Structures are given as C-alpha cells and as structure tokens.
Amino acid sequence: MSIRHAAFGALALLVALPATAHQVWLERAGQTVHVYFGEPIDNVRERAGGYLDYIAAPRAFTTDAATTLPVTRQPDRLDFTLPTGATDARLVEEGVAPYGRAEAGRIKPIFLAREGRTETRGVMDLELVPVTAGGNEFTLMLRGQPLPRTEVTIVAPPRWERRLRTDADGRVTFETPWAGRYVVEAVHTEERAGGDGDGAYRRLRFVSTLSFSVAEGIAWAP
Secondary structure: OOOOHHHOOHHHHHHHHHHHOOEEEEEEEOOEEEEEEEEHHHOEEOOOOOHHHHOOOEEEEOOOOOOOEOOEEEOOEEEEEOOOOOOOEEEEEOOOOOEOOHHHOOEEEEEEEEEOOOOOOOOOOEEEEEOOOOOOEEEEEEOOEEOOOOEEEEEOOOOOEEEEEOOOOOEEEOOOOEOEEEEEEEEEEEEEEEOOHHHOEEEEEEEEEEEEEEOOOEOOOO
C-alpha cells in the first residue's frame, strides 16, 4: 500500500505514515549494512530532514541485542558496519511515538529488520527465521515461539508482490526465481498497554522484515 504525500496534510502524515504503511529494511554491501525506511514495493526510500528522521534511536547488532553497533546517518539511509565474521545483521527501532486517537486506544509501532538467512535462530521479538541456512522455508517467531496463521508479504526483485500465511506451525515457504534482493514483511499487533501521558498506548504493532539476496536466477534490470 502506498501513501501519496500530496493527498494528506502534514498533520495526517505526521500521525499515520510511519506506523501504518512504512517499514525498515536492510541491504548489505560487503561489511556495510544500509538501513532504509519506506516501501520496497514502490521503491520509496525516505530521506533525512523528512520521514527518515522517525528512525531516531535504532539499535543495530548481530546476534546479541546488548552488543550494539554504531549507526551513522546518510542523506537517504542509515549505515552500520558488521564485525569480521558476522553473518546476519539486525536492527530494532522502538522509539517511534504512538499514533492514533486516544479514545480508540493508541498504537505503539516497533520496527525490526534482519538481513541474511544464514542463522537458524531468532533473537528479536518478531523475526522470520530460516529452517535451514540459505533455504526458502521460514518460521515466524514471536518471542521465541512460532506464530501461526499470520500474513507475510514478499517483495521480489521486479517489485512483484505476493501475500502468504504461516501454517499451524508458524512456517511459510516461497520461491525465489529471480536474482536480486527479496524483502519479506510480517506484522503482528497485540493488546499490551504501556507508556504515560502523550506516550500512552493500548497496543503494540510489530513490523518485522527479512531481506536477503539471491545470486542465481532470472535476471532483472530495474
């Protein structure tokens, strides 16, 4: 789903954009990981001075969330560098303010992102985890437990989109026929109140992505 900036006033965008449409995803170039905020299906990548600034307190890490990596800001993205020998990269942003009307119960968004499908265990609250390293079967894990009957959305290199659901065991399988980068998104909302004052919320909304590159397949030139 796309949001056309011209169709909304500044206040509506401020409240709704980052929580209801956008996602964070990672793209790796060697040991450097690029962090984007936007919509992969439309190649929307927000910029500094605009909606990218919502990603204000990211925690980047590999397998231990307590051991964070320095994040630097670029005009159209954030960057961090993986240590030697690291396989998959992760990032969590929990600092975005709740959105929505107080009387309806405001929602607190949490953005999570992983790049790579080498490690067969999850460490984030919501994470798509490969069943086998490099494979196309995944388990959607919520705090270490499989999350069944949940929609996942795959965006393939030609910006071809497909929606699937995890099965009773939280598993989902999809094909990767094109060479290039895939971005898979899963969203989970739960009743969990917290915060106070303007930061009070009734629900948590997790938006988690998994991205990875496929070397061989149908060539695609954007």
